[in-house]
Amino acid sequence: MINQHPLLSVIITCYNYEAYIGECIRSVISQDYQNLEIVVVDDGSTDGSWEEIQQFEGQIVALRTENRGQLKTSFTGFSLSRGDFVYFLDADDLLLEGALTQIAGYLRPDVSKIQFMLAPIDKDGRSIGNPFPSLQRSEDSVPLIQSIRSRGYYETPPTSGNIYRRDVYMGLGEMTYERGIDGVPYLLAPFVGRVVSLDEVLGKYRIHNSNQSAFSVLTSTRMKGYIDRFVGRLHHLSQLVQERCETAEKIEVRDDYAYVMELKAMSMVVDGKRPDMLQTRAYIGAVMRENSGKKRLALSLFAIALFILPNNLARKAAAIRIDPSRSRQLRSRLKRAFSI
Known part of the structure; x- marks a missing residue:
């Protein structure tokens, strides 16, 4: 059973994001939601990421592994977490102040996923565009299921804009076709509970040379x-x-x-x-x-x-x-x- 103040696990995986990981962790530590744990897994970084992470000793659960890629590292973070709900936050992204307080009321047993809008920023934290995706406030999963059946997907934010009930990630089996952590979970969520869409910007999504290279x-x-x-x-x-x-x-x-x-x-x-x-x-x-x-x-x-x-x-x-x-x-x- 999920209690009235469920434990929320924020899972951050990091690979060579020395420039961003500290700010990312601080954006979570500064949240005023009390029943919170922060799990950080360093995926064998070769820069100073691990040294940055160690500065938060006592405030986070931290582990360093050999480099295995984002998917395996994310599941390692999941295995270390205990939360009723889990939030995979990319190491170069940020939570806005008070974001988790606004989300807290939706951490209910009938809710399988909460999704919210993100504001794009550049490597220096400057705004570079309009918030995305354009979401309408809703707790209805039916239109999302209809969209999946019709189009094979529904509008959803990148990883850092989604919080999941823990069981959505349990028993998924092999994902050999996948590179990221939330490809099939975001599709599964509407079938196993309510997906809450919030028309609010609660995080920042960083666009810089490292992640743009995937599009180059x-x-x-x-x-x-x-x-x-x-x-x-x-x-x-x-x-x-x-x-x-x-x-x-x-x-x-x-x-x-x-x-x-x-x-x-x-x-x-x-x-x-x-x-x-x-x-x-x-x-x-x-x-x-x-x-x-x-x-x-x-x-x-x-x-x-x-x-x-x-x-x-x-x-x-x-x-x-x-x-x-x-x-x-x-x-x-x-x-x-x-x-x-």
């Missing part, structure tokens, strides 16, 4: 990796729903999700090819089926652009789609140009 190279191999993880999560979800939710309908995994078809189209563009008419029509059809309003129009226009643009321009469009920060850079350049 556009390759067809990378597109295939995205597809494999997307489909792998859904197959895993289907298995978990059958095991844990006796009354839920089976998750049918399809091959015509708009996300998958988009990645296949971009993969062709990256390889110097042009999506054919049949592929483009099927892609637009999936977009029309899964979306509405401005998003439907924007994605349809993107599909058409990949079909009609010269390859060099189509590649640039694909790069912006994969890494939205590029569009911010483009807008900044245009703004400077027109202000001269």
Whole structure:
């Protein structure tokens, strides 16, 4: 049973984030939620991260391991934790002051996940964009389940914008297809409880050279990796729903999700090819089926652009789609140009 003031475990994994880990830990220590434990696992850092972490001895549970990657390190942190709820906070991200007090009232047995908005900042902590994702306040999991069945996903923040009831992470089994910790848990959460969405900014998400490097190279191999993880999560979800939710309908995994078809189209563009008419029509059809309003129009226009643009321009469009920060850079350049 979860008590009235449940223990919340904040789990931080760190690899070579000496510049950020101290500020991250302090942002948690300064919270005024009392029933809190902080677990920090250093994934074999080669910089001064471990020395930074040791400064908080007595205030945190800390462990240093050999380098094994984020997924295994996160599960090590989970095994060290005792919380009724768990929060995986990236070592370069931050909690805003009072964030956990605002969340405390939602730490209930019927709630499987709490998600909130994040404010993007640069390496020096300066604001660099609007908070994301755009969430509407809700405690209803039904629309999220419908979105999963239709599109294969629902709108959710990055890892640092989610708090989970502990059992969501228990008995997950093998995740050989995965790189991060919350790929299938975020999908499972609506099936096993209420997902609370908060339309408030409660954390900061840092964008800097180290994590942007993941978006810097556009390759067809990378597109295939995205597809494999997307489909792998859904197959895993289907298995978990059958095991844990006796009354839920089976998750049918399809091959015509708009996300998958988009990645296949971009993969062709990256390889110097042009999506054919049949592929483009099927892609637009999936977009029309899964979306509405401005998003439907924007994605349809993107599909058409990949079909009609010269390859060099189509590649640039694909790069912006994969890494939205590029569009911010483009807008900044245009703004400077027109202000001269």
